[in-house]
Amino acid sequence: MLKEITVSGVRPTGRQHLGNYFGAVVNFVKMQELFDGYFFIADYHSLTTHPKSADLKANVKQIAIEYLACGLDPNKCTIYVQSDLPQIPELYLIFNMFAYLGELEREATFKEKVREQPDNVNAGLLTYPVLMAVDIIIHKAHKVPVGKDQQQHLEMTRDFVARFNNLYETQYFPEPQAFNFSGNLVSIPSLDGEGKMSKSKGEQTCIYLSDEPEVLRKKIMRAITDTGPTAPNSAKPQAVKNLFDLLSLVSTSDTVKTFDDNYNNCTIRYGDLKKQLAEDMVVYLAPIREKIKELSGNDKLLAEILGDGGSKARTSAAQTIKDVREIIGIKSF
Ligand code: ADP
Ligand code: TRP
Numbered sequence: 472m473l474k475e476i477t478v479s480g481v482r483p484t485g486r487q488h489l490g491n492y493f494g495a496v497v498n499f500v501k502m503q504e505l506f507d508g509y510f511f512i513a514d515y516h517s518l519t520t521h522p523k524s525a526d527l528k529a530n531v532k533q534i535a536i537e538y539l540a541c542g543l544d545p546n547k548c549t550i551y552v553q554s555d556l557p558q559i560p561e562l563y564l565i566f567n568m569f570a571y572l573g574e575l576e577r578e579a580t581f582k583e584k585v586r587e588q589p590d591n592v593n594a595g596l597l598t599y600p601v602l603m604a605v606d607i608i609i610h611k612a613h614k615v616p617v618g619k620d621q622q623q624h625l626e627m628t629r630d631f632v633a634r635f636n637n638l639y640e641t642q643y644f645p646e647p648q649a650f651n652f653s654g655n656l657v658s659i660p661s662l663d664g665e666g667k668m669s670k671s672k673g674e675q676t677c678i679y680l681s682d683e684p685e686v687l688r689k690k691i692m693r694a695i696t697d698t699g700p701t702a703p704n705s706a707k708p709q710a711v712k713n714l715f716d717l718l719s720l721v722s723t724s725d726t727v728k729t730f731d732d733n734y735n736n737c738t739i740r741y742g743d744l745k746k747q748l749a750e751d752m753v754v755y756l757a758p759i760r761e762k763i764k765e766l767s768g769n770d771k772l773l774a775e776i777l778g779d780g781g782s783k784a785r786t787s788a789a790q791t792i793k794d795v796r797e798i799i800g801i802k803s804f
Contacts (some may be wrong), residue, residue, distance in 0.1 A: 662675065
């Protein structure tokens with residue numbers, strides 16, 4: 472039986488952090504064993520913020536290194552750069568006909584970007600969800616491992632697909648689902664106590680996979696808390712809950728329980744909680760950090776892997792474009 476297809480990508484906008492890891496990449500690594508996996512570097516998507524060419528190049532390399540360091544294996548899945556597929560812009564053009572202005576303007580990330588970068592509200596930002604849908608459907612994917620912040624983009628992808636399938640009376644594209652092995656999409660909190668961890672929020676609010684132990688300890692020790700609970704079994708304020716959430720990702724359940732009990736009987740010392748979190752985080756990330764160092768500078772290996780991946784991904788994408796042209800009626804004679 473043919474395996475189900477999975478596709479996902481990360482934008483080359485900086486080093487990867489815990490949010491990228493637990494929301495996305497840790498799932499990629501498991502999925503490569505069970506699915507026909509396509510994992511890419513979304514360089515076109517990062518152009519919406521006008522990066523410098525040298526930064527873009529360095530960041531593409533960084534994401535590739537980190538994919539490998541986290542355990543993606545080019546013998547088990549296809550690893551490539553989005554812009555190596557000329558079929559993406561063609562399908563993007565076609566799918567722009569299936570996306571409506573109103574829904575694009577209402578999309579949460581678009582509204583957020585309009586607030587964040589009022590001087591650069593370009594059309595690429597508006598049609599970002601179309602490009603993302605195309606990344607997914609170019610390989611006719613079923614499952615898309617992403618963090619919770621991408622849920623709305625997946626809903627839009629399904630809408631575009633349903634419109635295409637309806638208009639052309641076909642079942643050609645599957646309607647893809649967002650996916651996380653735990654059953655729920657996750658959102659890893661930022662260290663500043665507000666919102667999700669994100670590359671665009673700044674160095675001090677993210678725990679990067681490549682952070683050195685000393686840097687990591689400092690960031691965690693500086694994380695926001697409060698003065699501590701004053702009544703037994705009180706609800707945790709958001710910033711404290713965030714630290715517990717991080718603890719439960721990297722520490723044993725006994726450790727989490729001890730701190731939870733201490734919180735509930737008001738004996739907790741946040742300094743101890745942070746120290747424990749920092750040490751467990753250092754140990755958890757050590758193998759990935761070491762692997763990142765080992766792979767850095769091995770440009771020949773990266774070029775080989777991305778070259779092979781690009782050519783495999785192009786074969787799959789070319790078949791889709793051929794079929795779509797035929798379905799639409801723009802098949803050349
Ligand atoms: P960022 O928002 O940091 O720039 P990307 O947009 O490149 O990261 O996201 C790549 C993947 O990582 C997506 O699947 C996204 O959902 C996931 N992701 C990013 N931040 C988080 C987070 N804080 N929690 C969970 N998943 C996240
Ligand atoms: N939009 C995603 C993000 O910001 C990155 C991305 C682009 C993506 N294309 C994709 C994720 C296709 C999954 C599938 O996080």
